[in-house]
Amino acid sequence: MIPLSVPHLSGNEQKYVEQCLVSEWISSAGSYVSQFEQDVCALTGAAYAVACINGTAALQVALRIVGVKAGDEVIVPTVTFIAPVNAVHYLGAEPVFMDCDDYYNIDVEKTVEFIEKEVVCVGKIAINRRTKRRVAALVPVHVFGNAANLDPLLSICQDRGIAIVEDACEGIGAFYSKGKLKDRYLGTIGTCGCFSFNGNKIITTGGGGMIVTDQPALAEEAGYLTTQAKDDALRYIHNEIGYNFRLTNIQAAIGVAQLERLNEFITIKKNNFLSYRNAIEDVIGLHLAEVPGYAENNYWMYALQVDEDEYGMGREELLKRFADIKIEMRPLWHPNHLQRPNLEKQAYRIAKALELHKKTLNIPCSINLKKEDIDRVIGCLKRWKK
Ligand SMILES: Cc1ncc(COP(=O)(O)O)c(C=O)c1O
CATH class of the missing domain: 3.40.640.10 (Type I PLP-dependent aspartate aminotransferase-like (Major domain))
Structure with a gap:
């Protein structure tokens, strides 16, 4: 797993x-x-x-x-x-x-x-x-x-x-x-x-x-x-x-x-982000979300964006396929203004959140992620492209 x-x-x-x-x-x-x-x-x-x-x-x-x-x-x-x-x-x-x-x-x-x-x-x-x-x-x-x-x-x-x-x-x-x-x-x-x-x-x-x-x-x-x-x-x-x-x-x-190890962890996470990004950019329809250039971010979690038309498969299907082979992915959180306790609350001009929600999957990002793990995820993403 x-x-x-x-x-x-x-x-x-x-x-x-x-x-x-x-x-x-x-x-x-x-x-x-x-x-x-x-x-x-x-x-x-x-x-x-x-x-x-x-x-x-x-x-x-x-x-x-x-x-x-x-x-x-x-x-x-x-x-x-x-x-x-x-x-x-x-x-x-x-x-x-x-x-x-x-x-x-x-x-x-x-x-x-x-x-x-x-x-x-x-x-x-x-x-x-x-x-x-x-x-x-x-x-x-x-x-x-x-x-x-x-x-x-x-x-x-x-x-x-x-x-x-x-x-x-x-x-x-x-x-x-x-x-x-x-x-x-x-x-x-x-x-x-x-x-x-x-x-x-x-x-x-x-x-x-x-x-x-x-x-x-x-x-x-x-x-x-x-x-x-x-x-x-x-x-x-x-x-x-x-x-x-x-x-x-x-x-x-x-x-x-x-x-004591936070800086080391950030470096590992950044390197893993770059490995994913370099490989994913070759796959049409997939994009690893960028991080803002005005900060040194900590690369805690990576966000894969799936363009269903270009990739030939949507986020849900990918989620299911990865779950079947015990690779844990997570869809972006459900937008909070659409959660039941918040349906009556004010929401101001929300659009981008809905767009990103449809196409975003968080992908494995643990510090102890191995190169083989990243290769396995990338291999699947390449193989499954339609
Ligand atoms: C953005 C954000 N806010 C708040 C929390 C709450 O933290 P905790 O789980 O420690 O209560 C979390 C994480 O769990 C989080 O990701």
Whole structure:
């Protein structure tokens, strides 16, 4: 079998986990948790990092601490794993869906257009003309580890009091290489950024997440909310409703070991991307989605685009054929504005997302993918062309 995306744990993971076991520091207190947070700060340049149980929880807490309240609206892309959309719902807020660009990221032009045409400012409060709700935040998602083009969104959001919470769950280690954001890491541009260390990500803790921010008060609030909002640790006084969203020391130990290898992993993933791309470009009707040239992306996940007419077979048939020979592929996520809980929510001029959804398959991209695996996938794609 060739899986889509599985962990690679051949560094110091075992050694560090053993240290947790031997020392019996296995729960949510322990030095690896703070080390993991410091290491993420050192990598990304963020001033503060707060570890938590997963990326979805990180998004929920980040949205809450930037001030999203029940009844507010949050702008989200329709093309994303559903987690940021669910995080908006958990807070009782409403998603407003945006289209995507060629890199599967939020369509910045349409988002700017939406804010300029559909949102009015009453004082510093942004109000959606149609729904009369406050637009409290925007969640750009750096899809597949590709940097979303955030620069054009920054001042327009800031002027209107719309907080940016970056969903960098798939994008750790990627940074802008050109333009005004040059050298800034994904996750550090918005008021808060969130990472996931789920098992399918470029680095993993089994399950885990992190919130990063430059604002000390927000970091403190994130730490407070993720530990049950404990105001008096001895007497158990809780003045707010918090969550048990803490990461354990064992998970953090794995994360520390994984982070040590992130750059190496990115290089491997980039090389595998290039191997796929060189071979796929020879096949008429197939195209490996490019990554944006204004960033050093992390190449977490690769997107194969199938032109059914030119290739002679569509995405669904390919998916089935690969499943039959135990090569795991995945269609692009179902557009979120078409998911049942979101059918009544506002969706703004969505077109590209539908087009890309029809023709995109994610193909195996694990770090331990072998040359023979890539050759096998390519061999099938060439053989099956009609
Ligand atoms: C874009 C995106 N956002 C959020 C998440 C949620 O992360 P987690 O699975 O750690 O909750 C994921 C991944 O799983 C993701 O891919």
